[in-house]
Amino acid sequence: MNISDLTGSCGQWLSCPNTDYSNIVISSRIRLARNLNNFNFMPKISDEDKINVAEEVASALNSTGKGNEFQFFDLENLSKRERSILMERHLISRELIENTGRRGVAFNDDESLSVMINEEDHIRLQSLRGGFSLQQAYETIDKLDDQLAGILDYAYDPELGYLTSCPTNVGTGIRVSVMMHLPALVMTRSIEKAFRAIHDLRLAVRGFYGEGTEALGEIYQISNQITLGRSEQELIDDLKAVIEELAVYETRAREKLITNDRFRLEDRVWRSYATLKNARVLFPDEAMQLLSGIRLGMDMKILPSITPEMLNKIFLFSQPAHLQQIIKEDLKPKERDIARANYVREQFKDI
Amino acid sequence: MNISDLTGSCGQWLSCPNTDYSNIVISSRIRLARNLNNFNFMPKISDEDKINVAEEVASALNSTGKGNEFQFFDLENLSKRERSILMERHLISRELIENTGRRGVAFNDDESLSVMINEEDHIRLQSLRGGFSLQQAYETIDKLDDQLAGILDYAYDPELGYLTSCPTNVGTGIRVSVMMHLPALVMTRSIEKAFRAIHDLRLAVRGFYGEGTEALGEIYQISNQITLGRSEQELIDDLKAVIEELAVYETRAREKLITNDRFRLEDRVWRSYATLKNARVLFPDEAMQLLSGIRLGMDMKILPSITPEMLNKIFLFSQPAHLQQIIKEDLKPKERDIARANYVREQFKDI
Numbered sequence: 001m002n003i004s005d006l007t008g009s010c011g012q013w014l015s016c017p018n019t020d021y022s023n024i025v026i027s028s029r030i031r032l033a034r035n036l037n038n039f040n041f042m043p044k045i046s047d048e049d050k051i052n053v054a055e056e057v058a059s060a061l062n063s064t065g066k067g068n069e070f071q072f073f074d075l076e077n078l079s080k081r082e083r084s085i086l087m088e089r090h091l092i093s094r095e096l097i098e099n100t101g102r103r104g105v106a107f108n109d110d111e112s113l114s115v116m117i118n119e120e121d122h123i124r125l126q127s128l129r130g131g132f133s134l135q136q137a138y139e140t141i142d143k144l145d146d147q148l149a150g151i152l153d154y155a156y157d158p159e160l161g162y163l164t165s166c167p168t169n170v171g172t173g174i175r176v177s178v179m180m181h182l183p184a185l186v187m188t189r190s191i192e193k194a195f196r197a198i199h200d201l202r203l204a205v206r207g208f209y210g211e212g213t214e215a216l217g218e219i220y221q222i223s224n225q226i227t228l229g230r231s232e233q234e235l236i237d238d239l240k241a242v243i244e245e246l247a248v249y250e251t252r253a254r255e256k257l258i259t260n261d262r263f264r265l266e267d268r269v270w271r272s273y274a275t276l277k278n279a280r281v282l283f284p285d286e287a288m289q290l291l292s293g294i295r296l297g298m299d300m301k302i303l304p305s306i307t308p309e310m311l312n313k314i315f316l317f318s319q320p321a322h323l324q325q326i327i328k329e330d331l332k333p334k335e336r337d338i339a340r341a342n343y344v345r346e347q348f349k350d351i
Numbered sequence: 352m353n354i355s356d357l358t359g360s361c362g363q364w365l366s367c368p369n370t371d372y373s374n375i376v377i378s379s380r381i382r383l384a385r386n387l388n389n390f391n392f393m394p395k396i397s398d399e400d401k402i403n404v405a406e407e408v409a410s411a412l413n414s415t416g417k418g419n420e421f422q423f424f425d426l427e428n429l430s431k432r433e434r435s436i437l438m439e440r441h442l443i444s445r446e447l448i449e450n451t452g453r454r455g456v457a458f459n460d461d462e463s464l465s466v467m468i469n470e471e472d473h474i475r476l477q478s479l480r481g482g483f484s485l486q487q488a489y490e491t492i493d494k495l496d497d498q499l500a501g502i503l504d505y506a507y508d509p510e511l512g513y514l515t516s517c518p519t520n521v522g523t524g525i526r527v528s529v530m531m532h533l534p535a536l537v538m539t540r541s542i543e544k545a546f547r548a549i550h551d552l553r554l555a556v557r558g559f560y561g562e563g564t565e566a567l568g569e570i571y572q573i574s575n576q577i578t579l580g581r582s583e584q585e586l587i588d589d590l591k592a593v594i595e596e597l598a599v600y601e602t603r604a605r606e607k608l609i610t611n612d613r614f615r616l617e618d619r620v621w622r623s624y625a626t627l628k629n630a631r632v633l634f635p636d637e638a639m640q641l642l643s644g645i646r647l648g649m650d651m652k653i654l655p656s657i658t659p660e661m662l663n664k665i666f667l668f669s670q671p672a673h674l675q676q677i678i679k680e681d682l683k684p685k686e687r688d689i690a691r692a693n694y695v696r697e698q699f700k701d702i
Contacts, residue, residue, distance in 0.1 A: 263689050267631035274625030280618035338614050 001071050003082040007325045010316050011089055011111030012130055016308035019131030021247040023299040026179040026219065028133045029090075030141050030236075033164045033173035034123040034148070035155040041165045042099075042120060050102040053122050060151040061106055061115060064144060070106040070115070075099075081330065084321030090128060095119055113140055120165050121173075123148075132243065134176060134236050142232070161228065168225075172232050176239045177223030180246060183296045184253035186218045187261075187268070194249045198242050202226050217288030217315075222246070254300065269297030277348040282341040287318045305351055314347050352422050354433040358676045361667050362440055362462030363481055367659035370482030372598040374650040377530040377570065379484045380441075381492050381587075384515045384524035385474040385499070386506040392516045393450075393471060401453040404473050411502040412457055412466060415495060421457040421466070426450075432681065435672030441479055446470055464491055471516050472524075474499075483594065485527060485587050493583070512579065522579030527590045531597060534569040534647045535604035538612075538619070545600045549593050553577050568639030568666075573597070605651065620648030628699040633692040638669045656702055665698050 013027040035041055036056065039049045054074075061070050075083060075096060086092040092105045096119040107114035116124040125148075127141035148154075155163040162173040169175075185191040195205055206221040222243060224235050257265045272293025276282075282290075295311055297303040316322055318340050324331055331339055364378040386392055387407065390400045405425075412421050426434065426447060437443040443456045447470040458465035467475040476499075478492035499505075506514040513524040520526075536542040546556055557572040573594060575586050608616045623644025627633075633641075646662055648654040667673055669691050675682055682690055 263631050267692070270629040270631055271626055274629035275622055278621040278625035280614050280621055341618070 003073070003078065003085050004325060006085060006089065006111075007317075007322055010312055011091075011128070013090065013112065013128045014312035014316060015110075015130045016312060017129070017131045017133065019133055021244070021251075022131040022308075024180055024182070024247045024250050025132035025243060026181055027128060027130055028137050029126065029128045029175075029177045029179075030134065030137045031127075031175045031177075032123075032125040032141060032145055033121040033162065033169045033175075034125065034145070034152075035163060035165070036122050037153045037155050039122065041155075041163075042118065042122065043165060045118075047101045050118050054102045054104060054117050056152065057115065057117050057123055058106065060148050063151060064147040070108055072104060072106045074102070074104045076102065081321050081324055084319075085325060088316065088319040088321050091126075092116055093119060112137075113144060121169070123152075132178070132247075134178065134240055138176075138232065138236055169227050171228030172230075172235065174227055174232050174235060175223055176236050177221050178239065178243050180220050180222060180243065180250070181218060181292065181295055182220055182246070182250050183218040183292050184257050185250050187265070188253045188256060190249070190253060194246060197249075198245065203239065203242060216285055217292040219288075219292070254296075258300065265296075265300065266302055268293050269300070269302045273297065273303060273348070273351075276344050277351070278345065279341045281337045282318075282344060283337055284318070284320070284340070287340055287344065288315075291315050291318070303351075310347070310351075314344060318344060354424070354429065354436050355676060357436060357440065357462075358668075358673055361660075361663055362442075362479070364441065364463065364479045365663035365667060366461075366481045367663060368480070368482045368484065370484055372595070372602075373482040373659075375531055375533070375598045375601050376483035376594060377532055378479060378481055379488050380477065380479045380526075380528045380530070381485065381488045382478075382526045382528075383474075383476040383492060383496055384472040384513065384520045384526075385476065385496070385503075386472050386514060386516070387474070388504045388506050390473065392506075392514075393469065393473065394516060396469075398452045401469050405453045405455060405468050407503065408466065408468050408474055409457065411499050414502060415498040421459055423455060423457045425453070425455045427453065432672050432675055435670075436676060439667065439670040439672050442477075443467055444470060463488075464495060472520070474503075483529070483598075485529065485591055489527075489583065489587055519576075520578050523581075523583050523586065525578055525583050525586060526574055527587050528572050528574030529590065529594050531571050531573060531594065531601070532569060532643065532646055533571055533597070533601050534643050535608050536601050537569045538616070539604045539607060541600070541604060545597060548600075549596065554590065554593060567636055568643040570639075570643070605647075609651065616647075616651065617653055619644050620651070620653045624648065624654060624699070624702075627695050628702070629696065630692045632688045633669075633695060634688055635669070635671065635691070638691055638695065639666075642666050642669070654702075661698070661702075665695060669695060 016022065036053060039045060039053055058072055083097050086105060087094065087097065089111060091107055091111060091114050096103055096116050099118060103118035105114060105116050112127060112129055114126045125141050125145060127137040129137045157163055161171040164170050164173055182191060185194050202225045204223050204225050207215045224239055272290040276290050276294065291311065291314065294303060294306060298306045298308065298311060317326060320336055323336055323339050323343060326343060327339055367373065387404060390396060390404055409423055434448050437456060438445065438448065440462060442458055442462060442465050447454055447467050450469060454469035456465060456467050463478060463480055465477045476492050476496060478488040480488045508514055512522040515521050515524055533542060536545050553576045555574050555576050558566045575590055623641040627641050627645065642662065642665065645654060645657060649657045649662060668677060671687055674687055674690050674694060677694060678690055
């Protein structure tokens, strides 16, 4: 298998399973940070030990047995475009790309379970699933974590819990996060108010590509800030409650739009549709914003012929690396904007 | 005949005759300001004399004979919407609407020849024709002016020429103006430069609705500033030369766009098309700007199925009063934006 094989489909996290609030909660993610005893942590690790860590982890993953058939990718052997494809699929982080030395990622067939090796910590386990599926994501990752713990020598302190490179991850080493589509809260100018209402719970609100990025396409990533002093299940339950609350706010805002501002709502949806179907030049942020309008129109039954699967595919394949993979050519940003418009127009041809 | 009969068609000035630069010069207009001896000029005229002036002018117009069958409209008998329809058709001015007392307008069947009575001067003759047709407009209005001069006692000074309310019109009393569509000069950011190049000739550049209005939809009105010291024909020839120069600049800018920036040009055209075909709420200025994109696309053969006649009709009927006339209802601005979107969408249905 190589990276270009991936671009025939989307990962499981874009497959739109039928969960609660699946029109608002796009995906659910759980990440665990783990490190190995007997090796320096990442900031101080030698190039040789990076290789040793990578080999230990790979060997452990291979012995976790059935159901977890992992594909391994060594970052040093991947082209720039292949690395970007993995990032656009949320399988690796920018930090993993920017590190040096032996590092890589392993993931299963539907990309729902992945392991970054030698990123900020020796091991970053990730379970990423479509819809509002935190519990299922946790069960999957917890099982893998238990299997690995039986093979690897995790850095663990009986009092503090799991030890990590960055103190904010010490304890459970868990990050629980959910990607939400909140266009009606944005359109009714009540998004800040909604976030203020959940502020006390020490959650982080971030953009589409995580820390320090903007909320493109009205997609927000909500995650826990603390990892210490509460159990994994408690942290998941805390976040779940908040996500449900936000989903209710968003649902109410959508109802409000339909009742008070139907023409404005329909106008936005139809303009988004029209522009994506006709533009000859499409900027990346603009495409995200227009696709957000389409997603809203689909959810509100204004555009009934569009399915979430179609939309997620367009969404993923409008990203720069996927776009270049389709036409098998490296493009300058200006050329990409034209290629993006061509690709999207082709997808909307019969819609 | 009443005003609502007008709204079955456009005036001759929107009929797109085949003239030089008819893809750039939308219409040509000549206006003559005249006043009568034996009456105070407008700022000081009594209400009774307004009636006398109106009756003298109407009687004179009636006796100008065949080919000039005028319809008369007394402003005092017209509703607000009917007055606005006349203004949107460029048959009357805002000033005529805002005046008090007896005042009105007379115009012929195809609306190419009109006479405002008791506007800024006792008489304002106008010849307004589609395309680049200044000479034809002048011949028509000159003939009518000669006929009226044989009947009415014009205020005329052998040294100064025609006397008018505002000193800027004294002399010939003529204003020669042309409406130009200059989107490529705007898109290539060379419109200011083009206007600076013609600045010395003492011409005025104005927006779509004349003095003090904005250049909506990239349509500019170019006219002479001086009326004294040169003959009518000289003023017309001066303006003609400038219009031809501007038309050449615009043509070159269009060629430059096609050569250097074809995707941007096509993108603008297709987005305009898409939005007009799909919007549910359409603001007036935005509609003008989008129709400008369509006009450019039509001229550049990007949208070959659109004709200038169709476009001009949509252009005229998207104006507030025409819009309300179609649905025979008075609407608030917000409701008009919805009605405008509905009307335009209907027109673009099969395009």
